[in-house]
Amino acid sequence: MLSFTEENYLKAIYHLAEGGAKPVLTNELAEAMQTKAASVTDMIKKLSAKELINYERYYGVKITSRGKTQALQIIRKHRLWETFLVEKLGFTWDEVHEVAEQLEHIQSSRLIDKLDEYLGFPKTDPHGDPIPDQHGKLKSMPQVALDQLKPGSKGIICSVKDSDPELLKYLDKIGAKPGKKIEVVNREAYDESVEIIIEKKKLFVSKEVSKNILLLVKL
Amino acid sequence: MLSFTEENYLKAIYHLAEGGAKPVLTNELAEAMQTKAASVTDMIKKLSAKELINYERYYGVKITSRGKTQALQIIRKHRLWETFLVEKLGFTWDEVHEVAEQLEHIQSSRLIDKLDEYLGFPKTDPHGDPIPDQHGKLKSMPQVALDQLKPGSKGIICSVKDSDPELLKYLDKIGAKPGKKIEVVNREAYDESVEIIIEKKKLFVSKEVSKNILLLVKL
DNA sequence: TTAAAATTTTAGATTAGTCTAAAAAATATT
DNA sequence: AATATTTTTTAGACTAATCTAAAATTTTAA
Numbered sequence A, B: 001m002l003s004f005t006e007e008n009y010l011k012a013i014y015h016l017a018e019g020g021a022k023p024v025l026t027n028e029l030a031e032a033m034q035t036k037a038a039s040v041t042d043m044i045k046k047l048s049a050k051e052l053i054n055y056e057r058y059y060g061v062k063i064t065s066r067g068k069t070q071a072l073q074i075i076r077k078h079r080l081w082e083t084f085l086v087e088k089l090g091f092t093w094d095e096v097h098e099v100a101e102q103l104e105h106i107q108s109s110r111l112i113d114k115l116d117e118y119l120g121f122p123k124t125d126p127h128g129d130p131i132p133d134q135h136g137k138l139k140s141m142p143q144v145a146l147d148q149l150k151p152g153s154k155g156i157i158c159s160v161k162d163s164d165p166e167l168l169k170y171l172d173k174i175g176a177k178p179g180k181k182i183e184v185v186n187r188e189a190y191d192e193s194v195e196i197i198i199e200k201k202k203l204f205v206s207k208e209v210s211k212n213i214l215l216l217v218k219l
Numbered sequence C: 001t002t003a004a005a006a007t008t009t010t011a012g013a014t015t016a017g018t019c020t021a022a023a024a025a026a027t028a029t030t
Numbered sequence D: 001a002a003t004a005t006t007t008t009t010t011a012g013a014c015t016a017a018t019c020t021a022a023a024a025t026t027t028t029a030a
Helices: A004-017 A026-033 A037-049 A065-087 A096-103 A109-118 A165-174 B004-017 B026-033 B037-049 B065-087 B096-103 B109-118 B165-174
Strands: A053-056 A060-063 A154-160 A181-187 A194-198 A201-205 A213-216 B053-056 B060-063 B154-160 B181-187 B194-198 B201-205 B213-216
Touching: A004 A026, A004 A037, A004 A060, A004 A065, A026 A037, A037 A053, A037 A060, A060 A065, A065 A096, A065 A109, A154 A165, B004 B026, B004 B037, B004 B060, B004 B065, B026 B037, B037 B053, B037 B060, B060 B065, B065 B096, B065 B109
Parallel strands: none
Antiparallel strands: A053 A060, A154 A181, A154 A213, A181 A194, A194 A201, B053 B060, B154 B181, B154 B213, B181 B194, B194 B201
């Protein structure tokens, strides 16, 4: 059984690992966890001893398949709770993250399966992110960030990074919700801001914002 | 802000205090918290410093009104979550305690008020215990345990102590649910077991069990 | 390719919560 | 009332998670 803190580290490592080609660095993790590198080194030794990650000194860590499964169980809980908060309790999607960060650590597989059933086995959370199944399996759908897209291409918003409530409020205001179609009209060369069309409305978003909007794109 | 552990101690003190006339003793608390007296002494010093209890060496602790309010906030959360688990997720009432012990520590007043609303502002939880309001106020209704009742008296089950799942399953089986009418027929002198009638069925329950069934009695 | 800079790890300390063993105080018993 | 017993507190140690400061290693750059 992992502690609250171990779970948070593992989840952060999973998210930072992305594809898993490059190792996750100590400083990256310290930044993500709002802590110091020395603390990170201690913790990754513990997670490594539990074989949830592979750790090589001065190189970084890679998540093992056992670690990935565990991380996805936590992410499953996080996303199911976010769905509950929005669908049932009437939270807005920018309010849910902080509370879900707490709820994701509740230990009861019976609870989470009942919740899943109660919500009608949703496939994605309110941000459009896929919800892993009981075994920590994820239906893979490759997502591309808006800042990677060439002018002329179209996509459907499938996910928005949920860490910053201010950003989420802004995206809500401009109508950038999961499911919405988006078209890239142009990209300013000097600041990499993007001109897009959402629901027939022309909008400009900064590079910073465009990095946080993830799309499903037909190739 | 109280820690997880501080909250658990405070709640235990509140429950052990009953009327509040006698002080809660160190060993009682150690028993309730499944820990050692030395640990209890350390913790009550902390809670005392926060003025949630009054502590007198070698005498015991009494909960302050601030402490009572805080404890009732936690109890409010516990009972609302229990209600949610039974009403919405289809848990049986003997399954909810353990999970509610975790959920009661989630910090978000917005969450708990929304949950309250979603459940239709319930007045009691599935065990029949009253749910305190946002300000930690409890609608007082004096409860009498079945082992205190004289033969011939009648009452309505309003609450059942929820700590032991085995007991709850047993009570469920014999039909001893909150709201059910109960009549005391006789009490065996030698072992203090009680003969009762619930829904026209005659039953015997041991003294041990009768202590855990709380009743509303017309005086 | 060697020195400078950045990153990472180790060493040692700190805090919260716990423990055991011993000391202190209160209660019970003769 | 003096002693024995029980209860409670203190002292000192342990673990998990954190920190600062210093040492080790890797990377960058001159």
